[in-house]
Amino acid sequence: MKMQQDKVLLLDNNFLYYNRLMKRKISILGSTGSIGRQALEVIERLWDKFEIIALTAGSNVELLNEQIQKFKPKYAYADDKSKIIGAEYKTLDEICSDKNNDIILVAVSGRIGLKPTITAIKNGIDIALANKETLVMAGDIVMPLANEHNVQIIPVDSEHCAIHQCIKNINQVEKLIITASGGPFLHKSIDEMKNATVEQALAHPRWNMGKKITVDSATLMNKGLEVIEAHHLFGMNYDKIDVVVHPQSVVHSAIEYKDGSVIAQLGLPSMHIPIQYAITYPERYEGIKSKSFSFSQIARLDFEEPDWDKFKALKIAYNCGKIGGSAPVCMNAANEEGVFAFLKGEIKLFDIIDIVEKMLEKHEIIQNLSLDEIFEIDEEIRQKTRDILVKK
Numbered sequence: 001m002k003m004q005q006d007k008v009l010l011l012d013n014n015f016l017y018y019n020r021l022m023k024r025k026i027s028i029l030g031s032t033g034s035i036g037r038q039a040l041e042v043i044e045r046l047w048d049k050f051e052i053i054a055l056t057a058g059s060n061v062e063l064l065n066e067q068i069q070k071f072k073p074k075y076a077y078a079d080d081k082s083k084i085i086g087a088e089y090k091t092l093d094e095i096c097s098d099k100n101n102d103i104i105l106v107a108v109s110g111r112i113g114l115k116p117t118i119t120a121i122k123n124g125i126d127i128a129l130a131n132k133e134t135l136v137m138a139g140d141i142v143m144p145l146a147n148e149h150n151v152q153i154i155p156v157d158s159e160h161c162a163i164h165q166c167i168k169n170i171n172q173v174e175k176l177i178i179t180a181s182g183g184p185f186l187h188k189s190i191d192e193m194k195n196a197t198v199e200q201a202l203a204h205p206r207w208n209m210g211k212k213i214t215v216d217s218a219t220l221m222n223k224g225l226e227v228i229e230a231h232h233l234f235g236m237n238y239d240k241i242d243v244v245v246h247p248q249s250v251v252h253s254a255i256e257y258k259d260g261s262v263i264a265q266l267g268l269p270s271m272h273i274p275i276q277y278a279i280t281y282p283e284r285y286e287g288i289k290s291k292s293f294s295f296s297q298i299a300r301l302d303f304e305e306p307d308w309d310k311f312k313a314l315k316i317a318y319n320c321g322k323i324g325g326s327a328p329v330c331m332n333a334a335n336e337e338g339v340f341a342f343l344k345g346e347i348k349l350f351d352i353i354d355i356v357e358k359m360l361e362k363h364e365i366i367q368n369l370s371l372d373e374i375f376e377i378d379e380e381i382r383q384k385t386r387d388i389l390v391k392k
Contacts, residue, residue: 005340006118009248009279011136012204018096020368022196022299023048023050023051023280024049024050024102024103024280025050025051025052025053025100025101025102025103026043026050026051026052026053026101026102026103026104027052027053027054027055027056027073027095027096027098027101027104027105028055028056028088028103028104028105028107029092029095029096029104029106029108029113029116029310030056030057030058030105030106030107030109030130030131031055031056031057031064032057032058032060032067032093032106032253033065033107033108033109033210034209034210034271035105035107035130035156035233035271035275036055036105036107037274038271038272038275039105039275039279040067040271041288042257042275042276042279042287043071043279044287045123045287046276046280046287047279050279051287052071052072052281052289052333053073053074053075053100053101054074054075054076054095054098054101055068055071055073055076055077055087056076056077056078056108057076057077057078057079057091058078058079058108058258059079059080060077061078061079061080061083061084061189063075063301064084065076065083065085065086065183066233068084068085068086068087068111068138072086072391073087073089073093074087075088075089075090075094075098076089076090076209077089077090077091077095078090079100079240080251087119089274092112092115092116092119093115095117095122095392096116096117096120096125096320096347097119097304097352099100099123099124099125099191102125102126103126103127103128103154104117104120104125104126104127104128104136104170105128105130105156105275105279106120106127106128106130106295107130107133107156107368108131109210109212110131110133110336111137111175111375111378112314113131113133113134114131114134114137114138114142114371114374114375115135115371115381117119117142118138118141118142118145118210118287118371119361120151121142121145121146121149122145122149123155124195125153126149126152126153127154128148128154128275128278128279129154129155129278130157130275130278132157132222132225132226132332133332134227135228135232135233136225136228136229136328136329136332137328137329137332137378138330138369138371138374139228139229139231140232140369141231141326141369141371141374142232143232143233143235148177151169152281152360153233154277154278154279154281155233155274155278156271156274156275156278157226157229157274158252158253158271158273158274159179159226159230159252159253160220160226160229160230160253161252161265161273161277161278162251162252162253162254162264162265162274162372163176163178163230163233163255163265164233164320165265165267165277166253166254167234167255167266170235170236170257172257172258173234173236173255173256173257173258174240174257174258175197175236175239175240175241175255176234176241176242176244176254176255176257177210177241177242177243177244177253177254177256177262177264178223178226178227178230178235178243178253179243179244179245179246179249179251179252179253179254180220180223180243180244180245180246180306181206181217181246181247181248181249182205182220182245182247182306183204183205183217183218183219183220184196184200184204184205184218185200185201185218185245185310190309190310192351193310193349193350194247194348195348196218196348198342198343201214201215201218201349202214202215204309206248206249206269207248210335211343212339212340212343214312215339215342215352216339216341218349219313219352219386220306220311221314221317221335221353221354222228223243223314223317223323223354224313224315224317224318224320225316225317227243227314227321228317228320228321230260236265238318238321238322239320241267243291243306243314244303244304244306245304245305245306246301246302247302247304247384248267248298248299248301249262249266249300249381250255250266250268250269250298251303252264252265252267252268252269252274253265253303260390262266266293267293270288272287272288273287273288287306288292296375299382309358311339312357313335313352313353313356314359315354316331316353316357317331320360323365325365325366325367325368326365326366326367326373327360327365329369329377329378329381330359330360330363330373331356331359331360332378332379332384333359333378333379333381333382334355334358334359334385335355335356335387336358336382337355337382337385337386337389338351338353338355338356338385338389339352341389346389347389350373355385355386355388355389358388359381359384359385362384363381
């Protein structure tokens with residue numbers, strides 16, 4: 001964390017800018033999405049501890065401009081730069097090259113998050129990572145690069161954030177235990193899941209997330225992607241990463257040490273907590289809490305094995321992670337295109353997994369990929385998947 005002396009005491013938009021010795025300078029990629037909006041809510045509560053360098057969006061420029069007016073970033077990015085009001089336009093690459101940043105929250109969805117993350121790492125800027133594709137597609141490139149540039153990658157996902165909080169010495173860890181709520185179809189039959197509507201798939205019982213990740217949670221593909229992320233983040237073999245279904249979403253994940261001790265991180269199902277942890281690490285502050293955690297008010301904590309037949313996506317993700325190379329790239333691209341088609345009502349929920357399997361069967365695995373090769377394969381798989389979807 002860099003040190004700076006703030007010289008201006010300013011009252012504006014109901015925020016008090018305190019004169020403090022330390023402020024963490026942050027840029028948020030994807031500030032109009034679910035994670036980005038919640039991050040700004042966290043920062044609003046800790047406004048004396050942050051200075052926002054840049055905010056970015058895609059097409060939702062109206063909300064971006066509202067955020068610019070409220071939080072006063074110096075720079076902003078949107079797909080249509082002519083619509084930005086109140087901040088200087090900069091590209092994602094320029095924002096992530098700005099060494100005034102202490103940390104960049106990568107909260108964009110999809111492959112667009114990969115290149116800016118690598119740019120930030122090369123410029124020695126710490127990353128709060130909420131973009132799955134970065135590690136699923138290119139974990140073998142990103143993690144060594146972060147080590148080379150002495151950059152911290154702090155996970156934002158509640159599961160990885162929980163593991164990060166539990167680990168003191170990774171060399172003493174025997175196993176990672178990632179929890180899954182089970183989504184809206186945990187206690188539904190396979191036939192009910194096959195005929196599920198978009199509305200049913202988006203009705204997550206515990207978490208309020210974006211549509212794509214919510215559908216992935218319904219198929220448990222999201223948990224499979226998290227297994228691959230955990231492998232890269234913590235350098236753990238896949239046979240030492242377990243997934244357990246925990247419907248209450250109170251235990252966010254756990255680790256088992258070599259002596260048999262198990263340490264878990266518990267908390268209410270709110271993304272504000274892991275977001276705040278990631279952007280303030282290693283400090284902790286009182287922030288947004290829906291209420292204090294109370295063991296006595298928790299009626300029960302249930303755990304069960306995933307239904308591997310109903311949630312085939314989880315098994316597919318494990319296999320792709322173990323194969324490595326271009327397998328996770330292929331799986332991720334085909335799944336994402338399938339989810340988009342499902343959300344449009346063009347295919348059924350189980351068709352997503354069928355399409356992923358078909359693309360993997362046809363794909364010739366390539367190991368030791370360069371970044372350019374990753375993007376080429378990603379685009380190739382997406383186009384082939386769209387071709388299949390057109391024929392359906």
